[in-house]
Amino acid sequence: MEEKDNLPLFSKISASLTGFSEMELWGTGMMETYYNYVMGKCGESSPTKLDLEYFFEKAKEIYLGDNNDENWIDTQIQTWIFPPTSYGGLAQLIITLWYTGNWGLGFNGSPISAQAYVQGLIWNAGETHPSGAKQPGFGSWNIPPINIKK
């Protein structure tokens, strides 16, 4: 299997897990970096290479079948992908990576790179910007954020 074969699937599943559209995710410029990072991180210990393979197999079933209904997809993810007991906890690691740039949950995580921290989606979700980057300009904090995305 080619290294990049599952990138489109990774993009789809990332969107379902994070609640950000594929376009928004690609917009961070981090898609390939994260895909490669996750591929590299799954190894001997949990999540293992095998976890990753099964993870993509399941994702294939969900996204490449005939059913495109969002609710159905969500239920599938909730049942098979999201639980911390599934695939070595891969789903929550991926969500955390997108939201914070960290690999590892909670206080066990740290940014995989400076750029990953800066591109963390948690700040977009909270209608702000990463602390220490993407400065919004003098006085911007005096009014509500203007880039309200709903």
Add this chain to the structure above:
Amino acid sequence: MNIKDRHDYDVVIVGTGISGAVLAATLTKAGKKVLMLEAGLNAGMYMDVNGSYTTYQGYLDTFYNAAAKVPNSPYPDLKNAQSPNVLNLSNKTPYSSPGYFVQEGPLPFASENTRIPGGTTMHWLGTTLRMLPNDFKMQTMYGRGVDWPFPYEEMNKYYEMAENEIGVSGNVEELKMPNMGENFFSPGYVFPMEKIPQSYLDHKLMEKTEGLKVNLNNKDYTITCISTPQGRNSTPNKKYRIQGVRWDSDTKELKLYDYSDPKEEYQPVASLWDPYTGERCEGNASCVPICPVQAKYNALKTLKKADISKLNIITQAVAVSVIVEDFDERNINGVVYKQYDNQHSAEYTTHVAKGKIYVLACSAIENAKLLLASKAANSSDQVGRNLMDHMVMLTWGLTPEPIYPYRGPGSTTNIPTFRDGEFRKEHAAWISPLDNWGWSWPTGAPGSDLTNAMNSGLFGKKLREEMNYIITRQFLLHFECEQIPEEGNRVTIDDRYLDRLGNYRPILHYSASDYMKKSFEAAQKVSEQIFAANNIENKTLYKPTDADYVVYKGQQYTFFGAGHLVGTHRMGTAPENSVVNSDQKCWDHDNLYLVGCGNMPTLGTSNPTLTMTALTFKAAEAILRQLENQ
């Protein structure tokens, strides 16, 4: 002769933080030859465009990559000159590792400083409030602590110098504070720059908090909210005419002087590397621990203004002690320091720096430690004692409507109502900054909110919505309670605890008295009423695992350190009760001065650095007088 090879320094200053930098700049501009010793890395001292930019971007990159973005996270962690770190805190006192401080307890001392060029202002927040007149006479007014050796009125000129040097943004007219009196500011006085705009959340909270009547222990108070003066760049105030500070050798005074040309006006001091970066605060919301554009004041900006033809700085030079050759002879004969070439190696060479006058500017705890190690300046037995900090009790909750935190400087508004009053006889006073950065300090939000949301089963759109809901409604209130001086809260040394270079590590003894505990209870009562008026759902949760907490009348109150290291070499009226006199010269030595917050006899409710910087100008004036009379 090149300044670098000189051995006839007028003044040797240890430390390049704001206190050392203000001295160095003032003294060299008055023509004096100054040597500075600095424990931190040489790269931190670069002032040229490329050097300063490269070093600073390195700090920023380290910050981005840090797992926990605590105050010291961007800066080098030096084994040869360690900095204390909040990550080393634990409530299991006594403990001696990890970290620089040995924590004897019963409570760990939770504040830290930074040992790098520029010192702790590299990561300070930059709040620059003045102390109140009654703060200078706590004993007379309230029977607590001690009086200062001089009243507020004597500080005004030096406050103006400090506000000029730091570059304060603020609105004098808005600063209505308890018992401030008629002449708190000089007539017509303005700050160098207009106030930093208050945040959206400030305005939302003020709608129901400004003018709110609260009751505390059967007395009514009216809450007011005012914008906070701060050392970060804003729009220059055209009415501000002060250009700077200079030594008048005829009258033997430091004087403020005005722009002579009416067309000239105050220029915000931009970043070290580019005059067009940092001219205004850009809203990076990371002032602690690092302002990416250097719109916030740091001490390197002052050092850059020194006359470098008169200044020599030796870096990677860790002071060990001052030399007192003969106890009957009142002079200090040198500063011993260990210089290391390589931060990753424990190798060093030992040297002695010599000058006519010596100044320790290493921050309160380190200053006290050096004096104890030298057996100097301690005939009063006050060295190391009366360690103080603001004990910061936090309360937090969820607002009904979005208030959009995590934007702008850390705090732009404060509640001054409880900064002074009769209640100071019973319990500590406090100031309440409204915080702009959500619950990040007490809970590790927003990262912890993500963990909580995932733990409750949320992913996808629902997760995003939940994150939006919770992040945009986070409100945090501070109660920075004024710790009163107590002899037992102190720094000591012991041969058992040495660092890698064989220098003493400070041993800290620290506790919270009933006077403090009562203020936590009182503050909770006020918090409750402010939350109720604003329909804020209280989410405050103190845990038995918190590093610093007390139990009072069956209730736990957690507090944090404010980063205010104060009081370890107090200034006073006589050699018996204090370490330094009102010129900040040691009573015991004719040529040793101490600068920094260690001199402050009491703390007040304002963050201490503005007051300390004002005192440092006073010390500079005394040093210049002494040099010119010799």
